[in-house]
């Protein structure tokens with residue numbers, strides 16, 4: 001965790017750029033830094049509406065970006081923002097992806113997971129890593145960050161769509177399974193996306209004995225270990241501190257992984 005620049009209180013920042021990625025996905029840029037590392041998240045506050053966790057899609061010490069789906073009350077209102085509007089940010093919170101210099105990494109991204117994976121790829125290549133990114137989506141209209149990922153040197157991009165409208169037909173986890181069976185060897189797998197995708201990556205990691213780091217999402221309120229809303233059964237670890245990025249050897253001990261999560265008042269919701 002980045003304690004030096006971490007702020008537990010929100011500060012407001014003006015949106016300096018808005019990119020419409022797809023019909024329901026936007027990327028906002030702010031002229032500030034939270035000192036974030038790839039995998040960490042920020043609490044994003046829309047005054048009078050709500051505050052929700054979002055992965056930091058990029059932070060270069062001068063600007064940060066978030067990429068989000070307009071799915072509910074807060075994010076639909078956030079999506080109506082214009083350049084110049086103020087948004088509250090606090091963080092960076094949580095654990096981050098970790099690699100060693102020169103490693104061969106496979107990054108698996110589903111949905112908005114493509115944004116933090118772009119950030120991870122951008123940083124890992126600075127350490128001489130050979131990075132393969134497997135981006136998956138339902139169909140080609142939902143693919144994110146392909147141009148950004150293609151522009152990175154030493155990054156090999158693999159695209160998968162469920163309906164075969166672009167790239168491999170099927171899930172990105174099936175695609176990498178084929179690549180590994182074809183003889184490619186990776187030092188580590190990183191994944192960010194829907195929990196059913198993470199379950200498949202966890203299984204792949206065990207089957208091929210490749211260590212993995214997975215980004216798990218649970219309902220978050222405080223973001224820094226105070227409220228207990230993000231604990232997972234039976235370990236009792238708080239995913240805002242011990243996650244969201246969790247090593248697979250810990251993940252396999254979380255019995256609720258892939259089965260259920262809890263809402264804002266702690267009720268179990270099955271996946």
Ligand SMILES: Cc1cc2nc3c(=O)[nH]c(=O)nc-3n(C[C@H](O)[C@H](O)[C@H](O)COP(=O)(O)OP(=O)(O)OC[C@H]3O[C@@H](n4cnc5c(N)ncnc54)[C@H](O)[C@@H]3O)c2cc1C
Pocket residue numbers: 041050051052053054055056067068069070071072073074075076112115216217218219220221244
């Ligand atoms: C670590 C982490 C990183 C995330 N990164 C991103 C991201 O980069 N981009 C993105 O679009 N979304 C991200 N999310 C999910 C995002 O927080 C939810 O989409 C958002 O909270 C929905 O809020 P809403 O009011 O629009 O919708 P609602 O209708 O209130 O909720 C829709 C669903 O979002 C989830 N949700 C709602 N509030 C929270 C909360 N406080 N904490 C966790 N989940 C919640 C619940 O599963 C809920 O069913 C992330 C979540 C976590 C935990």
Ligand code: FES
Pocket residue numbers: 219220221222223224225226227228229230231238239240241
């Ligand atoms: S969100 Fe409060 S303890 Fe994790």
